[in-house]
Every structure is written in C-alpha cells, then in structure tokens.
Amino acid sequence: DASKEVRPEAGVPQMPAFDYTPQPYDGPKADEILAKRKKFLNPALFLYYKKHLNIVEGKMQYLFDESGRRYLDAFAGIVTVSVGHGHPTVVDAVVKQTKLLQHTTTIYLHHAIANYAEALAQRMPGNLKVVYFVNSGSEANDMAMMMARLYTGTFDIVSLRNAYHGMSPSTMGLTAHSTWKYNVAQGFGVHHVMNPDPYRGPFGADGKLYANDLANLIESATPGRIAGFFHETIQGVGGAVELAPGYLPAAYDIVRKAGGLCIADEVQTGFGRTGSNFWGFQNQGVTPDIVTLAKGIGNGLPLAAVVTTPEIAQVLAQRLHFNTYGGNPVCSAAGHAVLEVLEKEKRQAHCATVGDHLLHRLRALQDKHDIIGNVRGRGLMLGVELVKDRTTKAPAKEETLLLFEQLKDLGVLVGKGGLHGNVFRIKPPMCFSMEDADFLVDAMDHVMSKL
Numbered sequence: 001d002a003s004k005e006v007r008p009e010a011g012v013p014q015m016p017a018f019d020y021t022p023q024p025y026d027g028p029k030a031d032e033i034l035a036k037r038k039k040f041l042n043p044a045l046f047l048y049y050k051k052h053l054n055i056v057e058g059k060m061q062y063l064f065d066e067s068g069r070r071y072l073d074a075f076a077g078i079v080t081v082s083v084g085h086g087h088p089t090v091v092d093a094v095v096k097q098t099k100l101l102q103h104t105t106t107i108y109l110h111h112a113i114a115n116y117a118e119a120l121a122q123r124m125p126g127n128l129k130v131v132y133f134v135n136s137g138s139e140a141n142d143m144a145m146m147m148a149r150l151y152t153g154t155f156d157i158v159s160l161r162n163a164y165h166g167m168s169p170s171t172m173g174l175t176a177h178s179t180w181k182y183n184v185a186q187g188f189g190v191h192h193v194m195n196p197d198p199y200r201g202p203f204g205a206d207g208k209l210y211a212n213d214l215a216n217l218i219e220s221a222t223p224g225r226i227a228g229f230f231h232e233t234i235q236g237v238g239g240a241v242e243l244a245p246g247y248l249p250a251a252y253d254i255v256r257k258a259g260g261l262c263i264a265d266e267v268q269t270g271f272g273r274t275g276s277n278f279w280g281f282q283n284q285g286v287t288p289d290i291v292t293l294a295k296g297i298g299n300g301l302p303l304a305a306v307v308t309t310p311e312i313a314q315v316l317a318q319r320l321h322f323n324t325y326g327g328n329p330v331c332s333a334a335g336h337a338v339l340e341v342l343e344k345e346k347r348q349a350h351c352a353t354v355g356d357h358l359l360h361r362l363r364a365l366q367d368k369h370d371i372i373g374n375v376r377g378r379g380l381m382l383g384v385e386l387v388k389d390r391t392t393k394a395p396a397k398e399e400t401l402l403l404f405e406q407l408k409d410l411g412v413l414v415g416k417g418g419l420h421g422n423v424f425r426i427k428p429p430m431c432f433s434m435e436d437a438d439f440l441v442d443a444m445d446h447v448m449s450k451l
C-alpha cells in the first residue's frame with residue numbers, strides 16, 4: 001500500500017519498491033505497550049528511538065510498524081535475522097518440526113539435532129568438529145570460558161578492550177565496554193589488553209605491534225600460563241571495529257606459547273556475513289580452538305553453539321554436561337534451514353558484492369561530509385564513525401543521535417554503538433539488495449546535508 005510508505009516530504013530519497021502488503025494490525029498501539037513495559041518490564045527501558053517504534057511484522061529486509069509503514073531494516077534485530085524476516089524456508093522448517101515434536105530433551109536421540117550438528121561441523125575448518133548447543137551468545141561464551149579453564153587447568157583469561165561478549169555476570173567480566181559493565185561483573189582472573197583498533201589505536205593498522213601488549217600482559221600479570229584468549233573478529237557492539245591486519249596470527253602464537261586456547265566469538269561475524277569468508281576469523285588466516293556462535297545462527301530463534309576439537313571436548317566427556325533447551329528440535333530445524341538458505345541463495349557472495357558497493361558509496365559520502373571520520377568493516381558488517389573534528393576525532397555523539405532519528409523518519413533503521421555511541425552500525429539481513437544499499441546511502445547523504 002503505497003500510501004503507507006514512509007514519505008514525509010517530496011524530494012527525499014525513496015525506498016525501493018517492495019510488492020508485499022502487511023497483515024492488518026488491530027493490536028495495542030505503541031503508547032499502550034510502552035505503559036506496560038514501564039510497569040511490568042525493566043523500568044530502565046532500553047529503547048532505541050525517542051518516538052518508540054511498535055514493529056508488528058517483518059518480511060525479508062523490511063519491517064512494518066503498527067500503521068503498516070515500511071522500514072528498511074539495516075540492523076537485523078542486532079545482526080540476528082541473517083537470511084531475512086519470515087524467510088519461507090526457515091518458517092516451513094520450524095512449522096513442520098513444531099507440529100511433529102516441539103521439545104524433548106537431549107537425553108533422548110533426535111535426528112534434527114544430530115543432522116544439524118553434522119552440517120554445522122562440516123562448515124568449520126580444521127578439527128573443529130564437536131558442537132554443543134546452548135541458547136544465547138552469553139551462554140556460549142560462558143561455556144567456552146569454562147572449557148578453556150578445565151582443559152588447561154589454569155585460570156587466567158584475556159580479552160580485548162572494547163570487546164562485547166555478553167551480559168551474564170561472567171561474560172560481563174570479559175566485556176570491556178563501560179556502557180555494558182556493572183560492578184557485579186565477575187572479572188576475577190580476566191585481563192583486558194590493548195585493542196588493535198586501526199582508527200583510534202596508537203599503532204594504526206599494524207596488528208603485530210598491538211600483540212606486544214598481549215605478550216607483555218601474560219608475562220607481567222599472569223603466572224605466565226593462561227587458559228584462553230577471547231576475541232571478536234570485527235567488534236560488533238564496539239562499533240564495527242575490524243582488528244588490525246596481522247593481529248590475530250601474532251596473538252594466537254603468543255597465546256598458544258602460554259598454553260592458552262584461542263577462542264573466536266563469531267556471534268556477529270559468522271555465516272558469511274563478512275563476504276570474504278564464511279567465518280570472520282578466516283579473514284586473518286587463523287583457526288581457533290573454540291568458536292562461539294549465536295544471533296544469525298537461528299535467524300532469530302534462541303539458538304547458540306560452541307564448537308571445538310574432539311581433544312578439547314574430552315574435558316566434558318569425562319563429566320556429565322546438560323542443557324535443557326540447547327539445540328531443541330525446533331531451533332535445530334531453524335539453524336539447519338539457515339545453512340541451506342545461505343548455500344542455495346549464495347548469501348556470502350551476495351554480502352561481498354553488496355558490501356563492497358556500500359563501502360565504496362560510504363567512502364564517497366565521507367569525502368562529502370566532514371562529520372564522517374571513518375568508514376570500515378567488511379561485507380554486510382559495516383560501521384560509519386561520526387566525529388566533530390577529523391583531527392581530534394572527538395565523537396559526534398549528539399549529532400549521531402539526531403541523524404539516527406532522522407534516518408528512522410525516512411524509513412531507515414540502522415544500529416548505533418561504539419564506546420562513545422557515535423558509530424552507525426550497518427548489519428542488515430543478508431538479502432539486503434544493491435537498491436537498498438543505494439537508498440541507505442542516499443538517506444544518510446540527505447540527513448547529513450541538513451546538519
């Protein structure tokens with residue numbers, strides 16, 4: 001219904017056409033839901049927009065609000081809807097499995113879990129062949145931390161500053177981002193090293209120099225042996241910060257010499273999103289000992305996983321380990337369907353093509369607007385950092401908020417993040433098209449031109 005499209009005024013960029021009519025919605029409106037949220041949910045209300053959005057339907061890369069207005073989703077429910085909202089293959093798989101058997105527990109056999117674990121392991125490089133299913137990224141990282149400590153028989157863990165690894169008390173300890181840290185974070189035995197951030201870090205894009213800080217930390221602040229080293233390959237919450245080239249090979253070398261396991265948090269970067277490789281860590285030519293997966297793995301269903309080698313998995317083989325919902329048949333069916341869609345629709349190659357185009361256009365936008373300090377990322381995992389001054393790199397926090405709202409008014413939903421809240425995060429469902437990319441950049445150009 002064209003009359004419902006977000007077209008506030010003539011002469012503004014227009015969203016690509018999309019032949020779909022959302023279902024009529026007669027449920028409670030935004031104000032009513034807000035009142036309930038205030039009363040019955042977290043009163044701190046972590047809501048994104050000043051005028052709150054009540055999103056009631058999604059179709060591929062588009063969302064619809066209570067009035068039927070369409071929005072381009074460039075954030076995918078925080079990088080979670082990987083293959084598209086309501087993708088028919090995923091929906092069919094979930095419905096079929098739900099009708100047959102919704103849940104037993106992993107104490108019985110089920111083909112959906114076993115088949116899916118096999119398919120997932122086949123997508124992993126090296127000897128990463130044993131899969132544990134859990135329910136969230138935090139849980140996956142908790143488990144990886146536990147495995148590293150059990151396997152190595154030592155305790156110290158290292159992660160990067162500006163990292164986000166979860167909100168459970170122990171993964172909050174791994175996280176190094178003040179917005180997401182309360183004083184209950186269990187950080188005992190966790191150390192944070194210098195972040196290899198090519199834009200803000202002191203060594204620019206020389207990954208090896210940042211790795212010296214890791215070596216120094218292990219030598220000076222641990223018994224010389226560590227249990228593990230956690231990293232994202234492009235920091236998500238931290239503002240799409242791609243680790244400086246050469247960092248991971250150097251860091252892995254240092255960690256392994258200190259007896260530690262290398263743990264890649266692929267919660268945001270996995271499943272072909274970065275375009276150049278199926279897994280983010282492959283972009284630096286390393287193979288971790290443990291990989292943690294969540295978000296895009298289930299296209300929005302609560303599914304997460306830890307993948308490791310048979311040798312490391314032995315530490316749990318000697319113990320009883322159990323998870324009630326982990327890899328339940330419905331979530332496994334969804335995860336398996338996601339893998340099938342990625343393959344069939346060649347989504348990794350698509351992310352590379354659309355991502356390159358976006359990067360090219362965003363860099364041209366940077367030439368035009370001084371407020372853009374840095375454009376970065378890979379595939380459909382991109383960041384645009386806004387600064388008040390390109391020399392001082394002072395974060396343009398207020399401007400980011402303003403532009404963020406104005407983009408929404410034009411029908412474009414992006415993420416925001418970074419330590420200073422001044423980074424637009426562009427991480428749409430992987431079916432995002434070239435036309436969507438052009439519309440997104442035109443919309444950014446439009447709002448920035450009015451600053």
Ligand code: PLP
Pocket residue numbers: 078135136137138139141164165166167232236237265266267268294295
């Ligand atoms: N790791 C990364 C890189 C994440 O981005 C997130 C969530 O944003 C997590 C872990 C935690 O995942 P969850 O919110 O599912 O616990």
